[in-house]
Amino acid sequence: DQQVKQNSPSLSVQEGRISILNCDYTNSMFDYFLWYKKYPAEGPTFLISISSIKDKNEDGRFTVFLNKSAKHLSLHIVPSQPGDSAVYFCAAQTNQFYFGTGTSLTVIP
Amino acid sequence: DAGVTQSPTHLIKTRGQHVTLRCSPISGHKSVSWYQQVLGQGPQFIFQYYEKEERGRGNFPDRFSARQFPNYSSELNVNALLLGDSALYLCASSLVGEEKLFFGSGTQLSVL
Numbered sequence: 001d002q003q004v005k006q007n008s009p010s011l012s013v014q015e016g017r018i019s020i021l022n023c024d025y026t027n028s029m030f031d032y033f034l035w036y037k038k039y040p041a042e043g044p045t046f047l048i049s050i051s052s053i054k055d056k057n058e059d060g061r062f063t064v065f066l067n068k069s070a071k072h073l074s075l076h077i078v079p080s081q082p083g084d085s086a087v088y089f090c091a092a093q094t095n096q097f098y099f100g101t102g103t104s105l106t107v108i109p
Numbered sequence: 110d111a112g113v114t115q116s117p118t119h120l121i122k123t124r125g126q127h128v129t130l131r132c133s134p135i136s137g138h139k140s141v142s143w144y145q146q147v148l149g150q151g152p153q154f155i156f157q158y159y160e161k162e163e164r165g166r167g168n169f170p171d172r173f174s175a176r177q178f179p180n181y182s183s184e185l186n187v188n189a190l191l192l193g194d195s196a197l198y199l200c201a202s203s204l205v206g207e208e209k210l211f212f213g214s215g216t217q218l219s220v221l
Contacts, residue, residue, distance in 0.1 A: 004151070032208045043113070043199055043212030044152070089151050093208055096165050097142075099151030 003027050004092050006100035014108050019077040021103050023090035026071065030092040035064060035075045038087045038102070047088075048075070080107045111135070113202050113213035121219045122190050130185040130216045134202030140164075141183040142210065143175055144199040152199055158183055159205050187218075195220045 005024045013019045021035075031052045036044035050057040050064045050073075057064050063076045073090055087102045114133045122128050134141050140159035144152035154167035158177035172188045181202075187194055197217050201210035 006151075034208065034210075036212075041214065043201075043214045044210075046209050046211065049208060091151075096154045096157065096167065097152075097210065099144075099153070101149065101151045 002101075004090060004098045004100040006088075006090060006103050008103050009101070010104045010106070012106045012108060013080045015082055016079045019075075019080045019084065019105055019107070021075040021077075021088050021090075021105065023073040023075075023100050024071060025073065025092050025098075027092070027094065027098075028068075028071065029094050030098075032093040033064070033066060033073050034091045034093070034097075035062075036089045036091060036099075037084075038089065044089055077105075080105075082107045082109050113200055113211055115198075115200050115213035115216050117216060118214065119217045119219075121221060123221050124190055124192060126190050126220075127186065127188050128190060128218060130187075130198050130200075130218075132183045132185070132200030132202075132213060134181050134183070134200075135211055138202035138204055138211070139181050140203045140205050141177055141181065142201045142203070143183070143185045144201065144212075145169075146197040146199055146215070148196075155185070190220045192220050194218065 034049040035047040038044040065074045089102045090100045142157040143155040146152045156175045157165040161177045174186045177183045197215045199215045200213045
């Protein structure tokens, strides 16, 4: 039972353009959402988060949007840089964390 | 400051054997969680411990167990290994009550 879904396994974007990564969830009881970035041979690193009481959170080039009615979460990266190339996981929390399957982002120089 | 450290980094075992994975949290972090990441999937929650007590458990069989020590480090034990236990095992630490998890680099377990 996959409560958090990332339906795009991969995404390629030109350097300088916007990257949009999407995430859908099924459990309306989730109260916190996070995005993690993972490079090969490393553990996931925290990127940005948003509480369920908000609909937007911004941190530099990264913005997370939450649409509770659609149970949809998105991460915008503007402008995209080659160093952003990694696997991105969205995660949602109730009493535990549930992770999506990840989206592999490639930023082309 | 050191991040979350896990040992060993790689491990090869055969079916039926037992394995112990170790994790040291970031200094000051009292909560430790364990995750299993199978290739092509996201991390899946196994356990959470803080103050040496189990605070949460995911949908894993009783072959999986864990404990936390007075210094907040933790061990994950898996008995009677199956081929399907082959995965990256991630440890994460956090401040109690904080949502942000800090992950180690993981232990890659291969069961042959």
